[in-house]
Amino acid sequence: MDRRSFSKALAAGCLLPFVNARLGGAGYARAATPSITVNAVTRVIEVNGKAATVFGLIGPDGKPGLSMDADVVSTVDLISVLSVETMIHWHGLTPTWPQDGVPGMPSPLLAAGETRIYGLPGGRPGTHWMHAHTLQEQALLAAPLIVRGKADKAQDAQDVVILLHDFSWKSPEELLVGLQAGGAMGGMDKFSTEGMAMAHDLNDIQYDAYLANDRTLDDPEVVMVEKGGMVRVRIINGATATGFTMDVGKLQAQVIAVDGQDITPLTATTFPLSMGQRVDFLCRIPAEGGAFPILALREGAPERAGIVLATNGAAVVKLPVAGVANGPVLTLDSEAMLVTARPLVATPVTRRFTLDLTGTMKGYTWAIGIPAPIKVAHGDRVEMTFRNTTMMAHPMHLHGHHFQVVAINGAAFSGALRDTVLVPPMTSVSVAFDANNPGDGWALHCHHLYHMATGMMRTVAYGEA
Numbered sequence: 001m002d003r004r005s006f007s008k009a010l011a012a013g014c015l016l017p018f019v020n021a022r023l024g025g026a027g028y029a030r031a032a033t034p035s036i037t038v039n040a041v042t043r044v045i046e047v048n049g050k051a052a053t054v055f056g057l058i059g060p061d062g063k064p065g066l067s068m069d070a071d072v073v074s075t076v077d078l079i080s081v082l083s084v085e086t087m088i089h090w091h092g093l094t095p096t097w098p099q100d101g102v103p104g105m106p107s108p109l110l111a112a113g114e115t116r117i118y119g120l121p122g123g124r125p126g127t128h129w130m131h132a133h134t135l136q137e138q139a140l141l142a143a144p145l146i147v148r149g150k151a152d153k154a155q156d157a158q159d160v161v162i163l164l165h166d167f168s169w170k171s172p173e174e175l176l177v178g179l180q181a182g183g184a185m186g187g188m189d190k191f192s193t194e195g196m197a198m199a200h201d202l203n204d205i206q207y208d209a210y211l212a213n214d215r216t217l218d219d220p221e222v223v224m225v226e227k228g229g230m231v232r233v234r235i236i237n238g239a240t241a242t243g244f245t246m247d248v249g250k251l252q253a254q255v256i257a258v259d260g261q262d263i264t265p266l267t268a269t270t271f272p273l274s275m276g277q278r279v280d281f282l283c284r285i286p287a288e289g290g291a292f293p294i295l296a297l298r299e300g301a302p303e304r305a306g307i308v309l310a311t312n313g314a315a316v317v318k319l320p321v322a323g324v325a326n327g328p329v330l331t332l333d334s335e336a337m338l339v340t341a342r343p344l345v346a347t348p349v350t351r352r353f354t355l356d357l358t359g360t361m362k363g364y365t366w367a368i369g370i371p372a373p374i375k376v377a378h379g380d381r382v383e384m385t386f387r388n389t390t391m392m393a394h395p396m397h398l399h400g401h402h403f404q405v406v407a408i409n410g411a412a413f414s415g416a417l418r419d420t421v422l423v424p425p426m427t428s429v430s431v432a433f434d435a436n437n438p439g440d441g442w443a444l445h446c447h448h449l450y451h452m453a454t455g456m457m458r459t460v461a462y463g464e465a
């Protein structure tokens, strides 16, 4: 189906007869609950005044993204309206392994025009997202996936969702070839402080734009809010190779969740957000009203993305993309202060792994070094220590599980529950999780798309070690 006939079908509310729904590799049988449809489409957005053809994931309301109920298993019909193969990973959900959405692990890519049925547990309420686990992620095949529970529905706060992205007029294949040819070094930002033996490497891709909900900061989305009201801002870093620091400005704010998992509320107006990570701020709009930018500051560089919260009649001042200063370099200072609302049950660790994050900018190859396959048994309490031996930071993501951050540089603490943790250069971070979701090879990888594509990915398999 081409885009025009797809739009016509959507408008007519009769898309389903056009597609041949079948049980794909996911093998999930349609439940009695009504299904939610997600369409993988191509669409046109405007970036810096020019038309850009990108991918998109359109939910039942015709807008990007999906909202699910925490208390039910939702049947999701993923409908590919693309002319190329594709697949979507449900980042932050913990479905069965065949439904996880990594190509070939184990399910095959969806063919052009294919519909595949997924049974996705809502699980705990939270801010999650869905995205291609391929280079298509760079071309915006990504959207919010918000799971809401009873408490959320009762909460007297307006929900505002922000998906961040980094945009290039080049194709991801071109960007990758450029990195492998050594193109990274020329444009790379260096960061060093006193006492640091070597400069850290930041931003190996200089993008053409940084987007918040598909828009640049000089043409932002403006969300109407109420004077004196509460707003829950759910932010997803869907960028492929850019870290940001979120800044809610003058608003009174608390960070209430990271990676969709509640924490003990932390009073803060800024928070670091690496690729794949999410953060939820609960903000109070002042009684006198006004316009309040929610900014994403690019790491080590002046560019910004963001949206504006505005009360009725407030003057919205146009903000330039470039700020006056470089965005902060992401550290674990905030991470060390986080306390999960739901710690893992205290139990002895039954299996430990140390994984060396290695790589070289020359030739652009990255890896997770561990001599043997990573094998766990159902019921294990697993502890993994990531040791970053490189000069770039790596946001490490494990599929199918939530882990608790339990140590930074060997100093134990009871940190946040997450699915993606930042491991800065020359730093070690330990995480613990319960092996409670069997699979023959759950993806474990760096969420920098080009680090993953050039080798920084392993699997965690259940079975006899």
Ligand SMILES: [Cu+2]
Binding pocket: 366, 393, 394, 395, 446, 447, 448, 451, 452, 456
């Ligand atoms: Cu990495």
